[in-house]
Every structure is written in structure tokens, then in C-alpha cells.
Amino acid sequence: MSPQDTRNATPVKVPLVTQPLGILGSLNAARSNILSIIPEIATRQPMVSGRTAKRWHMVMDPDAIKRMLLENLDSYPKSLVTKNLLKPAIGESLFIAEGAHWRWQRRTAAPVFSHRNVMNLAPVMSAAAERSAARIGEAGPRAVDVAQDMVRTTFDVIADVTFSGDGMFDAEGVHQGIDAYIAEAGKISLLDVLGAPDWVPRPGRLIHSRGPVRDMHRIADEAIEARRARGADGVPDLLDLLLQGEDPKTKRQMNTAELRDNLLTFIVAGHETTALTLSWALYLCAFDPRVQEKARAELADVLGERTTVTGEDVANLPFIRMIVDEALRLYPPAGMVSRTAVANDILCGREVRPGDTVMIPIYALHRHHMLWEDPDTFRPERFGDRKAIPRYGYLPFGDGPRICIGASFAIQEAVIILGTLLSRFRFTPVAGREPKPVMILTLRPDGGVWLEAEPLAGPHSPSREEAA
Template identity: 55%
Template sequence: MDGPAPAPPRIEPPRVAVATRPLTIMETVRKARRNVLEIVPALAYRQPMLSGVTVKRWHMVMDPGALERVLKDRVESYPKSPVTKRLLKPAIGDSLFNAEGAHWRWQRRAAAPVFAHRHLVALAPVMTAAAARSARRIGDEMSARGRIDAYEQMIAATFDVICDVALSGRETLDRDAVSTAISSYMETVGRVSLLDVLSVPTWVPRPATVFRRKSSDLRPLMDRVIAARADAPPREDLMDLMRFAEDPESGRKMTPAELRDNMLAFIVAGHETTALALSWALYLLAIDPAAQERARTEARAALGDGPAEAAHLPALTYVGQVLEEAMRLYPPAAFLARIALDDDRLCGRPIAAGDILMLPIYALHRHHMLWDDPDAFDPDRFAPEAAKSRHRYQYLPFGAGPRICIGMGFALMEAKLILATLLAKWRFAPDGPAPEPAMNLTLRPRGGVGLRAAAGV
């Protein structure tokens, strides 16, 4: 008599090395500049909250209930930390992503209709076309080199979408210039300095800031695009939707500088973070052939021989689960920081005004009190029934509360259409060393994502 079916092999992808002892200030700086997540101690993956003092008192929060209080119930009392604002401002100014209080509220009210479901559905054909081009580029790259870097390929795919959606095509924005500017920003301004750890005021120049002035800058690129639009006929793209958007309460519209900062926030975040989710998803499927075959079978059944379209989305359940699990293991925004404006209590501990709160989303998503076998790749965690029992603030790839990512629906639709299209066309296998998850502002695959792609029915 046959016994029970053997359990599928356990797939544990690469993870960040954890700190196993307290770090000195210099060790903290060195690790944070190399990979911010390396300062997260091992206890953070097993305790609801940690507290300590470096220069200022800090608290590392992994408890879903406490996170709900910080990100929803008392969001006005926990704005972004000064260090976070310093890192973000050179690229996206006081945009919706970086603003606080009343300045944030009016921008959010003005921008919300732009990301309504009806607009997302209208944008799906742009995503479909970009997915089809990505599938062809992978074939070209395989023919030329015998391998691909999935991260580079996905950056190209999501940039196609951004250009068509945001700017009605790429003729007004140079992809290479933007890519160079983003990389320069991540490698210079996007790094924490000793001055940040010592709580030196943000107006004191950091060495990286000085270096950045010699590199490409994103803001002049967008200023030129906006100036060219002033006398141009209206277009059905994000630029014009944002250009004419207004706060329903005050009637206020964005100034050219506000429009620039918000467009850059959308381009940088939408371009980079979606590409990261797709890159990690492709790598995870490449090292788990059974999961890949299941996702590929679903995609081919829904799509046939064509690219994914909006009508196919309801049939792509498992493909969606793969993306959600990829963002659990490798959340693009893997580490957030807030500052307490008022006294409070979290997890029974006192919080004093001025304390720094660190929200290590990477550790939350791999927490041993919240997830079974947290370091393993298992898309069935996100099956509809399994997700029902999960605390809303246990899984935060897009944040939560009033400041949840306004582009979440856009990003999920784009990622699902691209991943399904690629899986229906190609089978993927790893090629070369495993990528190292390393974070400055986003959780990137250091070394790239080397894969081989083979066509097959």
C-alpha cells in the first residue's frame, strides 16, 4: 500500500546575516553603509520589541499591534525620522512620500483619484505591451550571452511601463540618464553616515551629499520635461492627471516644483520597487522548479500564447501568491524609521518624545513568532484561506494605514502581468552565485540575478 506523498523539498533562499552581539557606533556605521539590515540583531526575529541607546534612545518594533498604533492609530505622532527625510529629499523633495501633516494631506487628497481603479484598468494595455517586449528582450539576451541578469531585465521592463504611463512614451526621458541618476543617488546620498548615527543636524553636509553634486541629478531632468509640457496639448498620462489634479477641499493644485517631486517619487518608487519584486520572484522560482512549474502551468492556461492582459488577472491566483511571498522574503522597503513626537507606550514600554523607532520590515516578515518556517519560500502562505487569519500589520510590503503606498494597486497589477507573461514564455534556472540581499534605501540583489531562460511548451 502506498504511503503518504513525500513533502516537497524545503527551499531556503539567501538571507541577510544577523548581528549576534551588540554593535559599537563605528560597527553600526560600517554595517549600515554596507547593508542597513545587518544592524538588525538576531533577537529582533524572535522578540516583539527591542530597546536601547546609541546616542539617542531607540526602539525596534516588530509587534503587529504596536505597528498598527504607529502607522495608523497615532500616525501624526510618529512622522518619518530626520535621517529618512535627509536620505529621500535630494531625489523627491517634499512630495507625497516625504511630506508630513497638512502638506501631506492635501497632496494625498489631490492624487488619490489619479490612482483610482478605473485608471489602473485603462493602463493595463501599456503593461501588457511592456511585458511582451520584456519576453522578447530575454530571448535576445539569451541568444547573445547565454544568460540574463533578471534585475537588469526587470528594471528595463518597469521603466518601459513608467515612461508610457507617466509621460506617454520615452522620447522625453532618457532611460540611461535616469538609471544612472538613480544608481548614483542610491550609492551616495542613500547611505547612512556617522553623522546620522550621532544625530548631527541634517543641515550639516554629509560626504555623500558633496559627492552627489558631481553626479547626475534627477530633478533637472524632470524640470525640463515639465517645462516642455506647459504649452503642449493635454495627454492621457500620469503627468497630465497630476498636473490638473486638485485638492477637493481647497481647490489647490500642485506647483511645478511639487509636480516635479511627486512625479519623481512615482518614477523612482514605481520603477525600482516593482522591478525588485519581479527580480526576486524570478530568482525564487528558478531555485524551486516545482513552484515554477505550478505558476507556469497556471499562466499558460490563462494566457495561451499571448501576453497577460487585465482580463487574465482573476485566473492568476498562484502567480500573485508567488509575488506576495517574494515581497515577504525581500520587501523592497525593508527598513523604516520614525521619530516619536509625544510620550506613548508600545508593548507595555514607555516611549519618550524624541525617541527613534526602527521598523525592520525584513525582520517582521521573517519573525519566528509570526510565521511558520519564516526563512523558507512557500507561496501557499498567501493562499486565500491562509491569509484570513493573518494580522493586517504582520505583512507590510506597501506599508499600511493612512500612508499606505498610493501606487500599490498599480504595482501589483504591473508585476502580475509581467511575471505571468514571462512564465508562460520561458522556463528559468539559476546561473552563477546566489544574489546577496543588501539594502540602502531599497532591498537590492547585490551581484545581480543571474538566470538562464529556455523556451518550452
């Protein structure tokens, strides 16, 4: 597609519903693509409400979202659906815990993701980017599923920065186990849609939460105890930093089970969400060659003869960061978040009662016609003036006290990997193989992201003839 063509075209999107679905229709839609239950009107109204066995609300108004995520946080804990889905795998980790149990864990873990610690881990990200570039280059003129490679690349990063390649920890086995659990047991049950209490068994989750999850917990526990006995060696990794961490208020430290649950959360969430961001960013760059060439010009100015982005380069690559931000706007990995109201409240002048499901459909929020100009259009430059971005209208990492603890880690990693790949290859789409955005737990490109990658002339990039 030429730069001229992209002016009148939009990248792939989820078709939103225009008619009520009913209970069974909602269940079937949610099991195949959660975002397909969002009514199209949610991209034009501040709040949409309805009833599907129980009362629900979708909130797109930034002021109301601020109330949910900041001003009245304790009245909107994570929904029972979310907890039922993830708790067997990651326990009462930061992602699920509420109240005081969440607060002390957050205070303990926050220093782990300080700017200094994240910068210390940048060489791991640069090395993984180089290995990705080598794999893509070896594919020659054939099309490459960059989504698959991004999963491998970001998994390499999280495995290295979590356990420093510790041979005692089968990180890939742990990831595959959790991924299988989510794929099989994480599908929404009719019991969830009907609002059944969490003590009612969900058979699929019971089956898949036993052997694989028990084995993962055992493997992680053994690795943590071994590291506790051995101590840190070299640049501290995430496990070292968490072992050293303590709550500044209570001086409490995480025990083995708490460390395990949080590390499993970081391993799974920390690599898949960044892999998805990079996959969609590469698709969008291939979709619009103008953006790709502008990014490459910035890279040439900053890197010179180099083709690998380092941690020090990240602050000097604002346009690469804008591409990442725009990919997160159009395809947020967590395209919808759900809360269960526990107290009476008023949002957008509408009554919210205890027990109501209150959703923030981030996918619709990021494409809302009252908040974004040409919301379905790929336009990274809209992030050139960050003050113009509505604070609670852009939530790729959430906001308020529960904003994603690893946001800076993810952004740094995405800029390093995306910049390194764009400095070495020119990406073009493969006709007839557009990805399909589908969300079960995260917003994935169904069918992969198939692109052709033409090596560029440079000190570390072979010509197409050499690559062949």
C-alpha cells in the same frame, strides 16, 4: 535543484547579528547592508530596544505597529535620516512631506491611481513584458541576469506611463542621475548615527546634490511646462492626470515644483521596487520548480494559446499573485523603515520618548516566528487565505493613511510581467551564482539574479534550437 531538494532548503537570506555592534560597528554594517544591524532576536520578540549614541527601538508587534502607522500617526514622522537622504532629490513630495502638506498632496494624487486609471495603463505593461521576453529569448542558452532586465523592463513601463514616451523628457537621464545621487550621497553618515541635527552639513550629500539634481529638476520642469501648454493627447498618462488633479477639500492644484518632485518619486520608486520584486520572484521560482510548474498550469488555464498576460487576466491569476506576495514577504524592497518619535508614548509596555528612533524592521517582521509558520521557507500558498495574514504583520507597501499610493499599480505590473515570462520560459538557477540580499536604500540582489531560461513550446516561443 529538484522539487525534493527544496523541501529541506531555504532561499538566500540576510545573516542577522547575535552580538552588540557598538557605534562604529553599526555604522560600518549599515553602510554595507542596513539589514545586517537587525538582531536575530528581532524575529522572535515583539520589541527590541537599545542605545547607539541615541535611544532606538525596533518594533515587530502588529498592534504596536498599528499604533505607529494608524492610531498615533502624527507622533511618528519619517526619521531625519530618511529626509536628509532623499529631500535634495525629491523635495517635499508625498514620500517625505508630513502633516497638512502631505494630506493635501495625497488627496490630490489618490484618484490618479484609481482602478480604472491603472487598468488603462495595463497595455503598456504587457508590451514591456513582451519586449523583456524577446530579450531573454535572444540570449539563447546562456545565463541571463534577470535582475538587470527587470530594471530595464519596469523602467520602460514607468517612462511610458509617466510621460507617454514624450521626446522632450530625458527620463532615463533623470533616473540615472537620481540613482547616482542615492548611491554616492545616500550612504548613512556617522552624523546620522550620532543623531546630529539636520542643519549640520553632510559633505557627501552637498557635493552630489548640486549639479546632477539641479539638472534633473530643470529637465523635469521644462517637460511639465511643455505638457501644460500642449494638453493631454490620447489615454491620459500620470502627468496628465496629475495636471488635472486637485485637492477636493481646498481645490488646490500642484504647481510645477510639486509636480516635478512627485513625478521624480514615481519614476524612481515606481520602477525599482517592482523590478526588485520581479527579480526575487524569478529567483524563487527557479529555486522551487514545483511552484514554477504550478504557476505555469494556472497560466495555461487562463491564457489558452496566448502567452502575454493582460490587465483583464490579472484577477484570474491568484497563484501568480501569491508568488508576488511571497516574494514581497521574503524580500521586501523597503526592508526597514525609520521614524523619529515626537511625543511620549507606550509601545509593548515600553516607554518611547521624544527624539527616540523607532524602526519597523520589515525584513524581520516578515520572518517573525510568532507570525509566520516556517518563516524562512518559500511557500506562496500561505497567501491562499488572506484573512489569515496578520494585517500589520505584512507590510510590503506600509499601511495606514501612508500606505504606498501606487501599490495596485505595482501588483498589476508584477503579475503581468511575471506571468508573461513564466508562460514562455522555464527558469533554472546557475550553480555558484546565488544572489546576496543587500539593502542600502532598497533590498537588492547583490551580484544579480543569474538564471538559465529555457524557451517553452508555444505560439510565440521558439524552441531552444530556433533561439540558438
